[in-house]
Amino acid sequence: MTPLERLLNEIAPGMRLETGAGGTAAYSYDASNYRVPPLAVAFPRSTEDVRAVLRACRELDVPVTARGGGTSMAGNAVGPGVVLDFSRHLNQVLDVDVNSRTARVQAGIVLDDLRDAVAPHGLTFGPDPSSHSRCTIGGMIGNDACGNRSVRHGRTSEHVEALEIVTADGVLAVADHTGLHAAAPADEARIDELAARVRRLLADNLAPIRTELGRIPRQVSGYQLHHLLPENGFDVARALVGTEGTCAVVVAATVRLVTVAPASALLVLGYEDVVDAAEDVPEILPWSPTAVEGMDEAIVATMRARRGPESVTGLPGGRAWLYVELDGDNETDVQMRAGELLDTLKALGRMRDGRVIDTEAQRRSLWRVREDGAGLAARLVDGGESWPGWEDAAVAPERLPGYLRDFRALLSGHRLTGVLYGHFGAGCVHVRIDFDFATGTGRAAARRFLREAAELVVRHGGTLSGEHGDGRARGELLEVMYSPRVLTAFAGFKQIFDPDGVLNPGVIVAPAALDADLALDVPQPDGRPTLFTFPHDDDGFAGAARRCVGVGRCRSHTGGVMCPSYRATGEENHSTRGRARLLQEMLLGETVRDGWRSTEVRDALDLCLSCKACSTDCPVGVDMATYKAEFLHQHYRGRLRPRSHYSLGWLPLTSVLAGYVARPLNTVLGGPLGKLAARLGGITTRRTIPAFASRRAMRKALRRKTGKPAALLFVDSFTRAFRPQVVAATSRVLDAAGVPCEPAGGLCCGLTWVSTGQLSVARRVMARTVARLDRGPHRGLPIVVAEPSCAAALKRDVPELLGTEAARRVAARVHTLTGALTDLSTSDWRADVPDSVVLQTHCHEYATFGARRPRDLLRRLGVRKVSEAEGCCGLAGNFGFEAEHYDTSMAVADLSLRPRLDEEPDAVVVADGFSCATQIDHLAGGRGVRALHLAELLDPGEEA
Missing domain, CATH: 3.30.70.2190 (Alpha-Beta Plaits)
Structure with missing residues (x-):
């Protein structure tokens, strides 16, 4: 145990402190060009925890960096000592006063959460950065954020009424429009002396402050000392806004709200x-x-x-x-x-x-x-990359x-x-x-x-x-903008508040060189080449991992689908960004040193549901499901795997055998022996194992009709094994829509082997499937896949894992049922549909076929109300069946799917994904709710 850990255990025993690489590596980055590995990351639950950290760090001469959403593009949210993550716990609205149009909030609250809290009153917070779904009010105060509507609402400083701050020596105080005030009588002398020193500094620099600061509305650089001028009322609150955590740590704020125009x-x-x-x-x-x-x-x-x-x-x-x-x-x-x-x-x-x-x-x-x-x-x-620095x-x-x-x-x-x-x-x-930034010549040119x-x-x-x-990106350049006298005033202001230089050193005052601590290119991984080809990244896996630039959209709790594990846990390491940063650290080999064998990366990837939503929701297209599959392949190469990788990963093969003895096997699996088998296979016993379909049922569903087909119906492993009725229904719907199809059985997309990282097997399975689909009389026909996850695997995983022209040709022909009914059907096709539907769209369909959404098709067909559960169902293939992931699976379901089902208990429920339908059945808990596949909903019946 380090001296810091021992001291904090004594004075803040309930606070979580991470010191290992697995808990700190992701905090080496924000959204800037910089990488500064911290000594530790603290997750304070109270103001007292913050005070304890500052007292301990001052005693041990350890720097402190306050951090909100980690979306800084200037490098002002990374530091070499202790990083204080306010977003995890100190993230509440403490009070809303509608009459005065103010709110008192903790520093870690996300801007959109504040807006949601005050929206019922017709109010909002004016400044609105593009990162509004994940940036925190504390971070906005730190850099005096503005946003898209700053023409009307200006900067954050114009909306701050008071700041509750902790000084570098752990004293709690309140800064407002009239000065600085101690929060406790015992600290009055200390705070009064601090305020008096600020007044003396101001009196010595009135002329340069009046002439050089506050000249244009967006003059954020440096410290905003003009707010302290006599004509501005010694407004310490606004003077501290924009100090980037270098003078004090903001723990809460009272902010002014604005009305929303009708x-x-x-x-x-x-x-x-x-x-x-x-x-x-x-x-x-x-x-x-x-x-x-x-x-x-x-x-x-x-x-x-x-x-x-x-x-x-x-x-x-x-x-x-x-x-x-x-x-x-x-x-x-x-x-x-x-x-x-x-x-x-x-x-x-x-x-x-x-x-x-x-x-x-x-x-x-x-x-x-x-x-x-x-x-x-x-x-x-x-494919070119661009960087902040002058942004x-x-x-x-x-x-x-x-x-x-x-x-x-x-x-x-x-x-x-x-x-x-x-x-x-x-x-x-x-x-x-x-x-x-990768070469010395390039850095000198920059x-x-x-x-x-x-x-x-x-x-x-x-x-x-x-x-x-200014952060680390522009602090060095302040000498170009300001006179030596103003720079000296800035230094004096910081020295008054932070005499030991503990708070965010290297930023604004005594700045680090702008090309110091740059996050340089990550190297290629050691060992054998990756199996995925990463065709969109010139540098292969290294370039793919480097896609993450830290904008943090994956840390949002609303909008889009990513990242379900972050939404369920609130942990940085369980966000797409956190995982990508750990992969970058793994490739660098400095803090995460075991390469592909890294347990830190394995643990960070463990709760990734492989939903693929990040591949479309992430602005830079990070595809964590693919990175996880590659990592698992390399991590377990030549070693025993978790039991579920065998029991669930090999399901396409075992389900074929199960079809021969479906009835007795289902009876056994439904009893005590089934629970024992589940435990032995690493599968949770808190779910019912789905019943296998018999070979007879599958043969009936695969009956071919005479006539020339217009499409191939790919019969995937899940549909074949568990719901062959979907094959028959899909065939009838396509016939009615003018797309007669021929079922193609005995094929597999390899998805279960991909999701468990058994890529060598996946490639062999995929190669056989591609060989069959790319030859023969039906070679050019569209391929319709009823199971969205298998459609997505054929569309993306197959060409990216095989890397062949044949794989790309096959991928180009793949459609979901929604896509086929949208793009291939006759224009006059119609179907009988209910008035309203609850819809769970499969994450893979959302990510890979986003332009062809079941929601839009249902509306075109006449469904008046489509209540879509926007988010992952939580089961996600093998994930929710694995014993250690059951609780997370249900927490993800609670985010969107369960509330939608509870709101409309009698609605028709549609879910094309087998995992989604299975989760819905589990959530229904015997209420008789069964999710229909889209084909079952639209099925015209045998007479079609």
């Missing part, structure tokens, strides 16, 4: 380039917009390439776009103003095209493109066109490419640049560029940072 309209304007778009910003601002956001074509192209053409709809023609949002009290009035603004901009002649977005679905789709900008720009269509400089909005012209010329002069987007209405431009970029933005009267803070 009506709004979104205009999307197309331009030839971003400079033309910037030229129109001064013309738009007098219309009092809530948002004026800009982006270039690279982000849009990447979104369409990654998620399909339907992922971006409603954009007018152009190569750059502005989003302009107007609001008001009346829908008609807002729409009329939007039309007038559109006419005004058309008359100016710079806009190429523009439109008012009519539907809420299109608005959500377009905002998602903008909000995912940082991640999308990290890995572009051509949020800002100028006055009227100077934005000139700055952009000069900045693009600077990029060109350095032979660099930048992807531009940002808050154009506030003059703040985000850009990710294709720096070469240093030269960043110095010149700083000089350029200062010439335009701007600021190095307009939102993300």
Whole structure:
């Protein structure tokens, strides 16, 4: 036990402290270019825990870094000592005062959670970074965050009423608009002396503070000491906002809320380039917009390439776009103003095209493109990578066109490419640049560029940072922006609050070199080559793991499907990001040193449900299910595996044998011997083992009809073994829809061997399947697969594991039933459907066939109400059957599926996935609820 652990065990015995690589490695990163492995990670449950950590660290001279969602792009959420993770426990709304429109919240609360809490009162928190689904209020206070609607609501500092802080020596105090106050009488002398020293520092620097600070709305760089001026009332709360955890640790805050306008309209304007778009910003601002956001074509192209053409709809023609949002009290009035603004901009002649977005679905789709900008720009269509570092400089909005012209010329002069987007209405431009941080020459070139970029933005009267803070990325460059006297004042301010330099050292004051602690390229793994080909990553597995740049969208509890294990546990290591970071650490071999044999990585991957949702929900396309399969293959190579890998991984083979003795076997499995067999196979005894179908039932379902088929019906192992009636129903539905099919039995996609990491077996199985499907008289026919997980395996896993042209040809022919009925059926096909349906969409179908959703098909067929359980069912193939995963499986089900079933207990339930249907049956607990496959719902009957 280290001295730090011993001391904290004495003064904070109930607080969790992680010191091993498995608990700390993921915290070596945020969303920036930097990697700083911490000594320990603490998860405080109370303010007293925070005070204990600070007292102990000060005594032992250990640095402290406060962390919220870990979404910092400037490197201000990583540090070499103790990282305080506020998001795990200190994440509550403590009080809401509707009359004063304020809320008191803990530092670790996620912005969207605060918004949800105050929404019933018609209120919200004004600043809204694109990371609103996972960034915390404490983090927003740390870097004075702004967001898409900063044209209206400005910066976080403008919405802070009071901060509850812990000083570097563990004293609790309150900073507000009138000064600094001790929370306890015993500490009054200490806090009064601190405040007096701040006043003396202010008195000695009035002139430079008045002339150099607060010049433009987005001047985030440095410390905001102008809030302390006499004319501003010695506002210590606002002066501490944006100090990036270098002066005090914020544990709670009282924030001001704003009302939500009843009506709004979104205009999307197309331009030839971003400079033309910037030229129109001064013309738009007098219309009092809530948002004026800009982006270039690279982000849009990447979104369409990654998620399909339907992922971006409603954009007018152009190569750059502005989003302009107007609001008001009346829908008609807002729409009329939007039309007038559109006419005004058309008359100016710079806009190429523009439109008012009519539907809420299109608005959500377009905002998602903008909000995912940082991640999308990290890995572009051509496979190139780009990096932050100069991602949020800002100028006055009227100077934005000139700055952009000069900045693009600077990029060109350095032979660099930048992807531009940002808050154009506030003059703040985000850009990710294709720096070469992997070589010494590239790092030196980046240093030269960043110095010149700083000089350029200062010439335009701007600021190095307009939102993300200086952090490790720009602290060194503050000398370009500020005079020595102001820099000395910054140092003095920090020294007053943190005389021992414990709080987030290397940031803002005495900054580290901007190219120190860079997270360099991870090397290729040692040992034999990987079996997956990773065709979308030039560097194979290393490039795939490096896809994660830390934007943290996987840490969201709402929207999309990823990451179910994080949503169930709240643990960083059980998020997609946490796992990707541990894989990167494994490849680096410094903190995680056992390579493929690493138990730390194994444990982090253990709760991954292999749902594949991250492959589509993650802006950079991290596919953790594939990475997990590869890791398990390498980790257990030449060793005994967990028992469930044999009992569940080899299910396609054992289920064939089970079909010969289905009736007696089902009887045995339903009794005490079944529970014993389950235990021996590593399977939970808290579930009923599904009944196997007999070979006779399967032969009946596989009866072929005469006539020429228009498609092959791939009979997967799950459908063959457990629900052959789905084969017959699918065949009848396809016939009725004008797609007569021929069943193809005796085939397997290899999914169970992939999910358990038995990739050598999977490849052999897949190769046999591809050989059969790629030859013979039906070689060119579409392949329809009733089981979504098997369809996804054929579509993605097979070509990525085999890497052959034949595999790619087969994959191109694969459809789910939904896809076949959408793309292959006759246009006049209809079916009898119920008025309402509860739908559980399989995660693999969501991830791999997202443009063809059962929800949309059901609505087109006339289902009036589709209540979709948006999220993983929790069973996820072998995962929920494994004894050690049962509780997590049920926790995931509780997130979305169980509530939807409980809300509509009498509804028709549809779930194409065998796992989903099995979980629904388990959740129903004997209530007689059985999930129908889509084919069973639409089945016209034998007479078809």
